Amino acid sequence: MGKTLFDKIWDAHTVRALPDGGALLYIDRHLVHEVTSPQAFEGLRLAGRQVRRPDLSFGTMDHNVPTTDDRMEIRDPISRAQVDAMRTNCRAFGIRLYDLGDEHQGIVHMIGPELGLTLPGLTIVCGDSHTSTHGAFGALAFGIGTSEVEHVLVTQSLVQRKPNTYKVEFTGRLAPHVFSKDMVLKLIGTIGTAGGAGHVLEYCGETIRALSMEARMSICNMSIEGGARAGLIAPDETTFDYIATGDRPFAPKGEHLEEAIAHWRTLPSDADARFDQTTTIDSSRIKPQVTWGTNPGMVIDIDQPVPGPGEAYGYSRTDVENALAYMGLAPGTRLTDVAVDVVFIGSCTNARIEDLRLAAAILEGRQKADNVELLVVPGSMQVRRQAEAEGLDRIFKAAGAQWRNAGCSMCLGMNPDQLRPQQRCASTSNRNFEGRQGKGGRTHLVSPEMAAAAAVAGKFVDIRKWLEA
């Protein structure tokens, strides 16, 4: 029987197979950020331990940093202390840090691919659940807790249970104004927020093949929202082109790259590989998606009404009642009748250059609605520079947007970018949990085009009809 892409990576990284089917897995890249690492470094100090392979660990600041232009002086003393601790820890243990002010600073899942750290066939971990993003390159990448961060720092390995495999096939072509964000939201709406738990997803099919690396990253990014710790896409010419072009200091070059590509071509799942589960989605039928509730599985097509208790598949009456009460929505409401207060274009899901180009194309020659606050936060400083080189920043500013510096920003509101209670936000991020973007804030997840259009209209729109009108 053939092997899946997952099996091949797992086997190639097994230091020791464990009796219960798990393994001690070798870790090729460890990405570190300021929020989930200080307690791990403290653990090292208390036990008198060292970082085994500082050359395989890479740090940046993203979750807790301001995105305004005056951000080099962090005003919140607790945030500042955490950022300072990251600097001290990276210096003490010899870990390369892309600090605030560095040209490569950005959201950890943005800079891994940009720097050429993210490559097919690798194992990549980070103390952040959206590490699944890197699976777009055919790397086994997953989020870990702080105890596991400490374990990787000391041993460059992790003890893991072997997950099951889940093939998610997307067939057909996407309709205009439907994007990879809509694909992954549709998937989560179909399988539920626990549908992928205990599994590694492998996305395949002609729709996936036609996507750019950036669009693939948006899908793999939200695997965790479907309960899966990791999502994978087999590497192909699109992947190799991405790695070979641009300034990627850690990517293999020349003969080394040729050798790597020859190896990467052996990684895709064999034709006779067996998966534990399979789901097929017809991409041509996917419409623009928008979440109505308090987790990403509570999602509808933009032209569907908000469901009532008993009408949302996979959710109890209580689940729906709680969600509607929190979101301030009544069953049967059309979201195209619902006003927004804030539009957030950013996060490790949708703050890459292609996302900003899509948003800018909508905003060009238009103005945001007066009562809407529009925040555009590039995912990395590299994306910010690229956007500025293309003149996108001028389009955003002319439309009335705030043009910010790189960070996680309002995706989780650890920094000053937060919703106020009852504010409603059209967001390109990944989680619409209660309080996620600020206590009492109401998040609706959408694609960058849908978010930009909502900023102009002052309410949600069906992007397909709105552009025709």
Add this chain to the structure above:
Amino acid sequence: MRPFTRHTGIIATLDRSNVDTDAIIPKQFLKSTKRTGYGPSAFFDWRYTADGEPDPGFELNQHRFEGRSILVARNNFGCGSSREHAVWALVQDGYRAVISPWKEVSGKRLPAFADIFQTNTTKNGMLAIELSEAEVDTIFKLVAANKGLQATVDLNTQQVTIHAPKAVSFQFEIDTGAKEQLLNGLDDIALTLQDEAKITQFESSHETWLPG
């Protein structure tokens, strides 16, 4: 790590599914660089009113749950963010075990706990127990009917006993590795370091594709 062998305590119920780690410990508490001090902030947004007073409308604030140490919730508990702070908060708020049901959807069994959360519980000496929906329903009903209802969780025998007037017991499954780690309170880094020679040997022939 504190071992988990057997624990008896009061059960508290939280009638919510998909409780995410943002709800268990909101973002503002993640700025700390310490491992301690999270207990009073567990479920912060639900637990306190805008004035910082305990919200009487929040289930876990009921007097009948005073002194509780076993939490029972609905399926997919601990989903979302990988933040281990969520487990630190629960442990430091006095919980030793959390019980949640798997869910059957279209003939498939969806796990009770999110993967990363479950790993984080084991690393902190907290037991995450997966039961069936019917069994968890039974516990919810018994807790509603009996104030201060206690349960005993025995990891050796993999059994939860609810001390209702007529006691009921449920068996649960647990990964053998996790069971051993919990029972013995093992330091898993020290365990892996016993394999250091194997790791070194693996590294000698492993390609990481970094430029020389």
